[in-house]
Structure formats: C-alpha cells, structure tokens
Amino acid sequence: MLRIEGLTAEIDGKAILRGIDLEVPSGELHAIMGPNGSGKSTLSYVLSGREGYEITGGSVTFNGVDLLAMEPEERAAAGVFLAFQYPVELPGVGNANFLRTALNAQRRHRGENEVDAMQFLKLARARMKELSMPEDMLKRGVNVGFSGGEKKRNEVLQMALLSPKLAILDETDSGLDIDALKIVSEGVNALRSPAFSALIITHYQRLLDYIVPDRVHVLMAGRIVKSGGPELALALEASGYASVAA
Amino acid sequence: MNAIVNNNAAGLLGRADALATPAWAAETRAAGIAALRAHGLPTRRAEAFRYTDLAQVAQASFGENSPMGARGLGMPSLPLTRGAARLVFVDGVLRGDLSSLPPRPLSDAQALLGGLTSLPTQPIAAMNAALFEDGLFLDVPEGEDAGLVELVCVVTGARGAIGFHPRHVLRLGRRAKLTLLDTSDGAAGLAYLHNPVFEISLDEGAELAHVRIQREGRAAFHLSSVHCAIAAGATYDNFTLNAGGRLARNEIHAALNGPKAMCHMNGAQLVGDGQHADTTTVLHHAAPDCGSRQTYKTVLTGKSRGVFQGKILVSKPAQRTDGYQMNQALLLSEEAEMDSKPQLEIYADDVKCSHGATVGALDPAQLFYLRSRGIPQQAARSMLVEAFLTEATEGVGDEACRAALSEAVTAWWAQERA
Numbered sequence: 001m002l003r004i005e006g007l008t009a010e011i012d013g014k015a016i017l018r019g020i021d022l023e024v025p026s027g028e029l030h031a032i033m034g035p036n037g038s039g040k041s042t043l044s045y046v047l048s049g050r051e052g053y054e055i056t057g058g059s060v061t062f063n064g065v066d067l068l069a070m071e072p073e074e075r076a077a078a079g080v081f082l083a084f085q086y087p088v089e090l091p092g093v094g095n096a097n098f099l100r101t102a103l104n105a106q107r108r109h110r111g112e113n114e115v116d117a118m119q120f121l122k123l124a125r126a127r128m129k130e131l132s133m134p135e136d137m138l139k140r141g142v143n144v145g146f147s148g149g150e151k152k153r154n155e156v157l158q159m160a161l162l163s164p165k166l167a168i169l170d171e172t173d174s175g176l177d178i179d180a181l182k183i184v185s186e187g188v189n190a191l192r193s194p195a196f197s198a199l200i201i202t203h204y205q206r207l208l209d210y211i212v213p214d215r216v217h218v219l220m221a222g223r224i225v226k227s228g229g230p231e232l233a234l235a236l237e238a239s240g241y242a243s244v245a246a
Numbered sequence: 247m248n249a250i251v252n253n254n255a256a257g258l259l260g261r262a263d264a265l266a267t268p269a270w271a272a273e274t275r276a277a278g279i280a281a282l283r284a285h286g287l288p289t290r291r292a293e294a295f296r297y298t299d300l301a302q303v304a305q306a307s308f309g310e311n312s313p314m315g316a317r318g319l320g321m322p323s324l325p326l327t328r329g330a331a332r333l334v335f336v337d338g339v340l341r342g343d344l345s346s347l348p349p350r351p352l353s354d355a356q357a358l359l360g361g362l363t364s365l366p367t368q369p370i371a372a373m374n375a376a377l378f379e380d381g382l383f384l385d386v387p388e389g390e391d392a393g394l395v396e397l398v399c400v401v402t403g404a405r406g407a408i409g410f411h412p413r414h415v416l417r418l419g420r421r422a423k424l425t426l427l428d429t430s431d432g433a434a435g436l437a438y439l440h441n442p443v444f445e446i447s448l449d450e451g452a453e454l455a456h457v458r459i460q461r462e463g464r465a466a467f468h469l470s471s472v473h474c475a476i477a478a479g480a481t482y483d484n485f486t487l488n489a490g491g492r493l494a495r496n497e498i499h500a501a502l503n504g505p506k507a508m509c510h511m512n513g514a515q516l517v518g519d520g521q522h523a524d525t526t527t528v529l530h531h532a533a534p535d536c537g538s539r540q541t542y543k544t545v546l547t548g549k550s551r552g553v554f555q556g557k558i559l560v561s562k563p564a565q566r567t568d569g570y571q572m573n574q575a576l577l578l579s580e581e582a583e584m585d586s587k588p589q590l591e592i593y594a595d596d597v598k599c600s601h602g603a604t605v606g607a608l609d610p611a612q613l614f615y616l617r618s619r620g621i622p623q624q625a626a627r628s629m630l631v632e633a634f635l636t637e638a639t640e641g642v643g644d645e646a647c648r649a650a651l652s653e654a655v656t657a658w659w660a661q662e663r664a
C-alpha cells in the first residue's frame with residue numbers, strides 16, 4: 001500500500017526528514033513513536049501534500065503510484081487521510097457543508113454519484129452517534145469553539161465519512177479522555193480491512209492497547225531508528241528513547 | 247456668470263445649465279451648481295478623497311451617444327421577487343410600464359429635498375443636486391408595513407454613456423416599516439455614470455432595511471451617497487454589496503438623533519482587476535442610548551484597490567453610546583491594495599466604542615485543511631472567500647434580499663475565477 005524509500009525533506013534549508021524507509025502493507029496498522037521534534041508531523045504533512053517542504057530525495061509510492069507528484073486533493077481522492085495533530089478552525093464554514101463538500105468532491109473525483117443533503121445527513125448522523133458526538137456540531141463552524149477533544153473527534157468523524165485507504169493519525173489520542181479514547185479506537189478498528197492501512201503517530205502506549213498495531217517504528221531525528229512488534233512500545237514506555245538511541 | 251478657470255466640473259456644470267428646472271427643484275439645483283462652481287470635484291488633496299480620485303469622473307463626458315465598444319445590456323430578467331412592489335429606471339428614465347408601484351412625483355417631496363445634505367463638503371451629493379431630474383419618492387404612513395419595495399436601475403446602453411443622477415427620497419412615519427432592495431446594473435464596457443442620492447428620514451420607532459446591490463458594468467462610475475436621519479427608537483439597517491464599476495464610492499451619512507435609535511451599516515466590496523471601490527461612512531451619535539454596528543468586508547483580486555473610511559462622531563449628549571466598527575480585507579493578489587481609515591471622535595464620557603481593521607491573504611493552513619479533505623484548490627478558495635463574507639451578509643434578515651445577495655456574490659466570484 002505505502003512504500004517510503006530514502007525520503008529526505010527540509011524546511012527553509014533545515015533538514016527534518018533525513019532518510020526514511022518505511023513500508024506499510026495493505027491491511028496493516030503501523031505505529032510511529034518518537035520524541036518531540038523528531039519529524040513525525042513533518043512526515044504526515046509531506047505524505048498529505050502540504051506546501052512548504054522541500055523534498056530533497058527519496059520516493060513515496062501509494063498503491064504503486066508516485067504520491068509526491070499529486071496535489072493534496074488528489075491524494076485525498078486516492079484514499080489518503082490525515083487526522084491533524086492540530087485541527088484547523090474554519091470560521092464561517094459550516095461543519096455539515098464542509099463534510100458534504102469533501103465527501104462529494106472525493107466521490108466526483110472517483111466518478112461516483114454525489115450524495116444529496118438528505119442522504120448526507122443520514123450518513124453523518126449515524127457516524128456521529130457511533131462517536132457520541134452531539135448533532136449540533138454539524139451546524140457549527142468547522143472546529144470553531146470546539147474543545148481539544150471535540151476537534152479530535154471531528155477528525156475521526158471525517159475519517160469515518162470519507163473511509164480512506166490510508167489513514168495517518170497524528171496524535172489523535174492526545175487530549176482525549178478515557179471514554180473518548182475508546183470510542184475513537186473503535187472508530188479506527190471499525191475501518192480495519194484487508195484494504196485499509198494506517199499510520200498511527202502517538203506518544204502513548206495506552207492507545208496501542210486499544211488499537212493493536214502490526215508494527216511499531218521509532219522515529220528519531222528524522223530517521224526510523226528501530227522497528228518491532230507491539231512489544232517495542234511497551235519497552236519504550238519502560239525505558240524511554242535513550243535506550244533505543246544507544 | 248464668470249467662467250471659472252480650472253474648474254474640473256465644467257463638463258457637469260455645462261450639463262446642469264442646459265437642464266430645464268421646474269420650480270420645486272430650483273433651490274436644490276442652484277445649491278448643487280453653486281457647490282460645484284465653488285469647489286469643483288475633489289482631487290486627492292482633499293482629505294475625504296485621499297484614496298479616491300474623482301478626476302477620472304471630471305474628465306469623462308456623459309450624456310453622449312457614443313457607446314464605443316460597449317456591449318449593450320438586454321433588459322435583465324426583472325421578476326426578482328414575486329409580488330414585490332417595484333420601480334424601474336431604464337437608461338435614466340422611469341418606466342411606468344415596467345413598474346408596479348404607482349410612483350409619487352418627486353415634486354411631492356419638495357419639502358424634504360436637500361434637508362439632510364451638506365453640499366459644500368459632499369461633492370457626490372452636490373453633483374446629484376446639480377443634475378438630478380427624477381427619483382423614487384416613498385412616504386410610508388405611521389404604523390404601516392410597506393413590505394418589500396424594489397428599486398431597479400438599469401443602464402442598457404441604448405442612450406449611450408449617460409450620466410444618471412436620481413434623487414430618491416424616503417420618509418417612514420412613526421413605527422412604519424419598509425424593506426428597500428435597490429439594485430444597479432449596467433452594460434459592460436460603457437463608461438456611464440450612476441450617481442444616486444438617498445435622503446431618508448425615519449420617524450420614531452420606524453424600521454428601514456435598505457439592501458443595495460451595485461453591479462454596474464465594469465467601465466462605469468458609481469458614486470452614491472445615502473443621507474439618513476434616525477429618530478428615537480428607529481432603526482436604519484443598510485447592507486451594501488459593491489461589485490461593479492470601474493470606480494465606485496458609496497457614502498453613508500447617518501445621524502442617530504433620538505434616544506435608543508439604532509444604525510447597522512454592513513457591506514461587502516468585491517473588487518476585481520482594474521476596479522476601485524470605496525466605502526465611506528460617517529455616523530453621528532447625537533442622542534443618548536443609541537447603538538451602531540458596522541461590519542465591512544472587502545475581497546480584492548487582480549490589480550485593484552479597496553478603500554474603507556469610517557468616521558464615528560459621538561457628541562456630548564450621546565451618553566451610553568454603544569458603537570462597533572469592523573473592517574476586514576482579504577487580498578487575493580499581490581497587486582491588490584487596501585486602505586483603511588477608521589476615525590473616532592468622541593465628546594461624551596460614558597461611551598462604549600470599539601473598532602478594528604484587518605488586512606490579510608487566505609490562510610494557507612485553512613486552504614490545506616480543505617484540500618487535504620479532497621476539496622480542489624479553487625473550490626477551497628471559494629469556500630474560504632464565502633466564509634469571509636458570511637459574517638457581513640448573515641445579518642440581512644429579508645430572505646429575498648439574502649438570496650439576491652448570494653446570487654450576486656456567486657456571479658462575481660464565477661467571473662473572477664474565469
């Protein structure tokens with residue numbers, strides 16, 4: 001599904017990603033852990049096509065096509081979804097309008113029928129119920145005045161509605177209470193299928209109790225320095241990153 | 247009378263001299279001519295016109311049948327709102343056959359003419375006074391709800407690049423209500439001038455919602471001036487969408503003259519390549535316990551210029567004034583320019599008055615967020631521009647007006663994107 005080879009990227013001449021090799025096969029969930037500032041969010045932005053990063057080397061293919069050559073919206077339509085570490089507020093853009101526009105843009109891009117307002121409402125309500133989100137969040141401006149946890153849930157709602165092939169969750173667990181953590185994890189687990197993969201960026205082993213990853217990678221100073229099974233996360237929790245770096 | 251050397255309004259004055267003036271209009275006309283003679287049209291040396299040069303208007307000549315390169319405008323599809331009373335001007339002429347409102351002659355408004363303007367310092371109103379011939383007169387009796395009235399002004403080009411200077415007079419009696427939807431349209435490529443002046447008096451408790459949609463042809467001049475006196479407990483609610491014209495200036499002069507009066511002035515300026523749009527508001531809080539709200543949004547593309555000047559004057563008796571003014575501009579191109587001049591002059595001591603101004607580009611983080619969800623770049627930009635304008639447009643209460651506004655915004659944006 002996703003193959004990253006020798007990826008290097010810089011911001012304003014400063015090297016942030018310094019040779020990333022990573023492969024996520026179809027159907028697998030991989031966790032990425034690593035200290036603050038190691039480049040986790042940078043990797044997720046580079047994969048989803050944000051401007052401002054100079055790709056200086058390497059390649060990324062997604063189901064065999066060159067991901068880096070695509071516009072952000074093309075990547076989304078191809079099935080890449082990023083749950084932002086810091087979801088963006090859009091005052092004046094209604095959440096329902098935003099979600100439906102996004103869903104229909106992707107459907108149109110794939111040559112599928114658009115969903116009308118009624119169909120959409122039905123879909124959205126069902127997903128929101130699963131995520132225990134109050135319905136009035138559809139009427140509000142996108143993320144405007146949402147609490148930290150509500151913003152994260154809104155990211156997961158978008159993921160559930162857009163049903164991506166590759167989800168990149170950038171610290172979606174940060175700021176969630178224990179109940180929300182369970183609900184969000186269920187949301188991710190519900191998407192598990194042979195055609196779905198995920199990159200789960202987290203600082204906390206706790207999340208991985210709910211979403212059990214196939215692999216765990218440690219990113220430090222722009223490189224994957226260690227990979228292993230779920231037990232690696234436990235080891236990190238016990239002894240910190242210093243033990244890995246050594 | 248001596249010819250005045252260097253008076254840049256000579257062309258306009260020549261036209262004024264040639265007009266036949268009935269007795270009821272004589273005083274106003276004479277005052278307008280006197281003001282133009284004395285001051286001409288302002289150059290940018292005049293403080294109130296620092297950002298907007300009327301020299302182009304002084305140099306142009308109107309009233310000639312020379313629609314060179316003009317694309318004639320067919321009659322627009324008029325049934326904007328079913329059942330609404332309507333007054334229609336086509337190429338400067340009141341068209342009874344297209345109107346559904348029995349027009350009262352402007353001569354009936356003689357006692358109200360010129361009462362709210364101050365011509366020596368208001369050249370746009372002076373130009374109108376010197377050249378006006380006709381206009382809408384609406385007198386809504388005490389307690390009556392006159393519903394929605396549409397004032398439609400269309401310049402098709404059939405009579406060439408005309409100078410059109412209508413004088414509209416509105417009076418609302420005590421607790422009377424009216425919604426006025428006032429639209430200006432015109433042929434593309436035709437350098438005509440539309441110079442409407444509104445004189446509005448609102449008696450105690452009256453409510454006027456005044457929605458203006460200015461989408462003149464791109465070569466036209468639109469110079470408008472609204473003068474409004476608001477009595478105790480009355481509300482004037484103005485929304486101006488400015489989208490057309492090569493050079494547009496919309497002035498609003500409003501005075502809150504009695505306690506607990508209210509004034510809303512909101513608007514959006516959509517300014518495309520080659521356009522210049524200026525909103526100038528002068529708000530006088532003259533009585534206690536009044537409120538005012540102003541929210542103006544300007545979107546600029548291409549090589550264009552936007553201006554907002556907003557003065558709030560709070561006189562000594564106007565205690566417990568609650569005033570708010572916000573003016574924001576969105577620059578969608580590097581060649582666009584915005585000038586803002588808020589001005590507060592406060593002589594009362596118990597006053598809440600705030601103002602703010604922002605100028606910025608689209609937020610790349612917001613744009614990326616939308617695109618990362620699969621929304622194409624252009625659509626994402628549209629959504630953000632629309633969101634930017636929403637804060638100003640959402641206050642428009644009348645549904646028909648809101649629909650007309652959103653249609654005008656969509657049309658402008660579609661043209662800009664093309």
Ligand SMILES: Nc1ncnc2c1ncn2[C@@H]1O[C@H](COP(=O)(O)OP(=O)(O)OP(=O)(O)O)[C@@H](O)[C@H]1O
Nearest residue numbers: 011012016034035036037038039040041042043085
């Ligand atoms: N716009 C920028 N300009 C300069 N440096 C930047 C910019 N954005 C990120 N960086 C730097 O890149 C490095 C990696 O940042 P990144 O956000 O990817 O870290 P992270 O691993 O996600 O950290 P965290 O766990 O705190 O979220 C940091 O040193 C950061 O300061």
Ligand SMILES: [Mg+2]
Nearest residue numbers: 040041042085
């Ligand atoms: Mg991060």
